[in-house]
Amino acid sequence: MEKTIQISGLSKSYDGKKVIENLSFSVAAGEVYGLLGANGVGKSTTIECILGTKKADSGTVRILGLDPWTERKQLFKQVGVQFQEANYPDKIKVKELCEETTCLYRYPMAYKELLHKFGLSDKENAFVNELSGGQKQKLFIVLSLIPNPRVVFLDELTTGLDTKARRGVWKSLLELKKNGLTIVLSSHFMDEVEILCDRIGILKDGGFAFEGTVKEAVALSPYEKMEDAYLWFTGEEDEDNE
Amino acid sequence: MNKFFTMLKTELKLSFRGMDMVIFALCMPVVVSVILGVIYGAKTAVPGVEYTFLEQSFGALSTIAICAGGVMGLPLLISDYHQKKILKRYKVTPTSPAFLLAVWLPASCIFRCSFFQGQPYLTK
Numbered sequence: 001m002e003k004t005i006q007i008s009g010l011s012k013s014y015d016g017k018k019v020i021e022n023l024s025f026s027v028a029a030g031e032v033y034g035l036l037g038a039n040g041v042g043k044s045t046t047i048e049c050i051l052g053t054k055k056a057d058s059g060t061v062r063i064l065g066l067d068p069w070t071e072r073k074q075l076f077k078q079v080g081v082q083f084q085e086a087n088y089p090d091k092i093k094v095k096e097l098c099e100e101t102t103c104l105y106r107y108p109m110a111y112k113e114l115l116h117k118f119g120l121s122d123k124e125n126a127f128v129n130e131l132s133g134g135q136k137q138k139l140f141i142v143l144s145l146i147p148n149p150r151v152v153f154l155d156e157l158t159t160g161l162d163t164k165a166r167r168g169v170w171k172s173l174l175e176l177k178k179n180g181l182t183i184v185l186s187s188h189f190m191d192e193v194e195i196l197c198d199r200i201g202i203l204k205d206g207g208f209a210f211e212g213t214v215k216e217a218v219a220l221s222p223y224e225k226m227e228d229a230y231l232w233f234t235g236e237e238d239e240d241n242e
Numbered sequence: 243m244n245k246f247f248t249m250l251k252t253e254l255k256l257s258f259r260g261m262d263m264v265i266f267a268l269c270m271p272v273v274v275s276v277i278l279g280v281i282y283g284a285k286t287a288v289p290g291v292e293y294t295f296l297e298q299s300f301g302a303l304s305t306i307a308i309c310a311g312g313v314m315g316l317p318l319l320i321s322d323y324h325q326k327k328i329l330k331r332y333k334v335t336p337t338s339p340a341f342l343l344a345v346w347l348p349a350s351c352i353f354r355c356s357f358f359q360g361q362p363y364l365t366k
Contacts, residue, residue, distance in 0.1 A: 053333050073336045081334040087327035091259040096252050103248040104335045147335075 002065060004029045004151060004182045005050070010059035012042070012049050019045050021206035023059070027182060027199075032173075034193045035186040037203035038234055043186040044084050046203070047155055050184075051081060063151060077105065080144035084155040084186075086136060088128050094139060095124045098146065105147045114142045117172055119165070133160040141169060145176070152176075154185040158192060170195055190227040202233045209233040245337070249345045257349055262318070267311030267350070271303055278303075312350055319346055 003026035010023040019042040027033040035043045048054040050061050052068035061068055066075040088097055098111035115121050118138040123131060131139065137160050144152050157173075158166040166189075173183060173196060187193055193200060194214050202210040202217070210217050210233045214226055221229035257263040278296050287298040320343060323329050329339040 051334055053330055072333075073338075076334055077336045079334065081331075083327070083331070085327060087331040089256050089323070089326065089328060091256060092252070096255065099248055100252050101335075103245040104337045 003027060004031075004064060005033075005184065006060075006062040007050060008060045010046065010049055010061065011057045012045055012054065013057055018206050020049070020203070023207060025201055025208070025211060027184060029182055030177060030180045031198045032177060032183040032185065032196050034197035034200040035184065035203065036188075036193065036200055036230060037186075038236060041203045041234075042206065043203060044155055047153055047184065047186060051079075051153060077147070078150045080147045080149035080152040082140045082144035082152070082154045082157060084159075086140070090129065092128055093124075094120065094126055094128055094131070097128055097139070097143065098124075101143050101146045107148055108146050109148045111142065111146055114145055118142055119168065134162060134165055137161055138165060138169070149181070151182045151184070154183065156187060157185055158187070158189065166192065190225075190230055194226050202230060204234050209235075246345060249342065250349055253342075253345050253349045254352065263311055263315060263350065266314070267307055270310065271307040274303055274306075275300075315350055316343070316346065319343065 005027035007026065008024045011021050012019050013021075023046060025033075035046060037043050045054065049056040049059075050063070050068070052061070052072060063075055064078060068075055092100075094115070098115070102108045102111055112121070112124070115124060118141065120135060120138055120142065123135060123139075128136065128139065137158070141154065141157060144154065158169055161169065170192065173181075177183060183196070185196065197214060199211070199213055200217065201208045210220065212220075217233065218224060218226055218229045221232045223229045223232060275296070278299055282295040284294055287293055287295045320329075323339075323342070329342070332339040332342055
């Protein structure tokens with residue numbers, strides 16, 4: 001059965017230094033796939049190469065059977081993206097940003113409902129640059145869900161959110177997952193990974209140090225907790241003990 | 243068309259809030275017109291002609307206003323949006339980043355037209 005996301009032989013280097021090399025993985029429909037790894041290992045680069053916002057050196061990418069480079073317009077009617085860094089004009093209000101995003105899609109979700117779900121209803125008329133870091137993060141997740149997507153890419157989705165907000169985001173995403181949403185996310189938080197992810201890929205030195213479920217990762221490691229297993233796979237546990 | 247008008251409305255609001263278009267396309271030409279009017283008043287451009295210095299200068303003033311807002315405005319917008327990665331956000335939507343820049347052109351025309359609408363009052 002064709003996978004929703006199919007990546008094959010993806011490679012990208014900057015100034016001769018290979019960031020990702022011959023990366024291959026797939027994500028099935030309705031699955032949540034987590035990309036993990038240390039800072040600078042290539043998680044965001046991988047996501048951007050998949051989406052086509054960065055040109056990969058080699059490899060093929062298919063999302064919903066479509067090529068992000070040659071079939072961009074058709075593909076992104078069904079895909080939502082939340083980037084790690086903010087990308088909005090100065091002096092724009094929350095409502096205006098949501099309206100501008102909504103008008104790009106034929107069958108969008110109602111942004112007011114999404115704002116309510118993520119606790120931002122009272123910020124509708126506020127300027128985006130007046131929001132706190134966590135509120136901005138929630139807004140960008142709202143923007144990624146406005147397209148009513150079949151696939152969503154979330155780059156560090158809960159960085160900067162308080163505990164209650166994180167749980168609210170998880171709950172919303174799990175509800176959407178029940179409706180068949182496919183999610184690819186990157187995260188530094190193992191509790192989030194354990195709750196959300198069906199499968200994970202731990203990046204190290206341009207490739208996967210591990211790919212599989214959270215339980216398999218823990219079972220393969222000499223540890224019982226996912227956080228310790230993750231540090232073991234990335235080789236960072238030794239740095240802590242030095 | 244709904245997409246176009248929604249984005250046009252938002253870009254116009256952002257232009258007014260940003261103030262740079264308001265300053266260069268509206269305020270600057272008005273201020274210079276007033277200064278020329280104060281200095282030269284109703285004096286003719288050169289002895290023996292019927293038109294005033296202000297009337298003679300209006301074409302040049304309009305050109306400066308158009309170039310300052312139009313020719314300068316678009317590169318500033320592109321570089322600003324590129325630096326803020328706004329154009330990158332449009333790459334992952336069904337709409338091309340070029341559409342956003344194309345919406346800006348009629349927005350800047352509205353600024354030009356509003357200046358020309360006030361021209362008869364300035365030269366009186």
